[in-house]
């Protein structure tokens with residue numbers, strides 16, 4: 251089968267299109283014919299080798315953690331899916347590889363695809379949807395009427411999280427640059443802070459939940475605006491900066507220690523529960539998202555669609571940090587590209 255893979259860590263041109271054997275499903279796996287995938291920042295962080303302290307991959311590595319497609323084979327113990335089902339998923343880090351024509355995924359991480367959107371739109375959902383759910387529902391415990399700050403509202407996670415937080419009944423505040431203000435308002439944001447003109451630390455206080463998508467020193471600022479008893483969902487550890495400075499092993503250790511210290515001090519001195527968000531590969535949560543999407547309560551936000559052959563270009567665009575919503579990868583040439591490239 252055709253796949254985009256890396257044989258070494260490096261810049262976007264280490265991504266190569268090649269032929270590899272089609273994977274064989276285990277007893278609990280479904281083999282999915284991939285119709286569309288998407289790019290997430292984690293893909294190029296792995297490609298750059300910045301995650302190698304956390305997971306050691308064996309080359310060649312096929313990247314990609316989002317898929318929408320059709321089940322073409324089901325393992326002997328698979329209960330929920332049959333050949334022909336249209337499904338979507340975000341596989342685990344160890345079994346990633348959706349930049350390919352086929353992928354095997356444990357059925358527990360798979361759900362029926364929303365029927366009202368295309369495969370390309372669906373592929374934009376799984377990883378960011380699962381992350382937003384973990385940050386707002388599981389760790390954030392958002393209740394109706396609560397004030398929620400979502401950092402980087404115009405990005406992949408942010409554009410989904412704004413819509414989900416609105417569905418949870420929250421008053422949603424978000425940050426973005428001037429060009430995205432109207433876009434995030436259209437997604438449902440009640441209050442928008444243009445970070446090129448205003449500093450959110452000077453405007454906000456007594457916030458119930460913050461989703462910090464920026465990382466680094468940002469978590470200290472977020473802590474200042476939360477109320478006692480508030481909750482902070484951290485999407486970014488400082489692993490990349492620490493790996494660059496100290497190498498993969500010490501970098502990983504230092505990141506763990508930094509986070510543990512931050513969480514303890516947040517709890518002891520500020521009364522805040524700070525939680526690291528790890529996107530759960532969960533078919534059950536995706537099924538909840540399917541219900542919200544089919545009801546029209548959450549809509550996919552797709553910025554650009556690239557063909558698999560242009561994967562290096564898609565990575566370079568994601569690395570600019572300026573994507574407005576999601577970057578989708580089309581695997582099936584016959585399917586209409588719903589969003590023209592700009």
Ligand SMILES: NC(=O)c1ccc[n+]([C@@H]2O[C@H](COP(=O)([O-])OP(=O)(O)OC[C@H]3O[C@@H](n4cnc5c(N)ncnc54)[C@H](OP(=O)(O)O)[C@@H]3O)[C@@H](O)[C@H]2O)c1
Nearest residue numbers: 291381402404405406407426427430485527528529571573
């Ligand atoms: N822990 C997890 O499980 C998990 C899961 C998913 C993502 N993540 C991490 O979360 C981060 C966000 O992911 P993503 O997919 O949303 O990234 P993304 O789509 O690449 O984010 C791009 C967006 O970030 C916005 N942005 C950049 N700098 C900003 C700033 N200073 N303030 C506010 N907005 C800013 C940009 O808006 P403007 O152009 O308007 O600035 C742009 O729309 C990434 O670092 C990713 O690795 C973690």
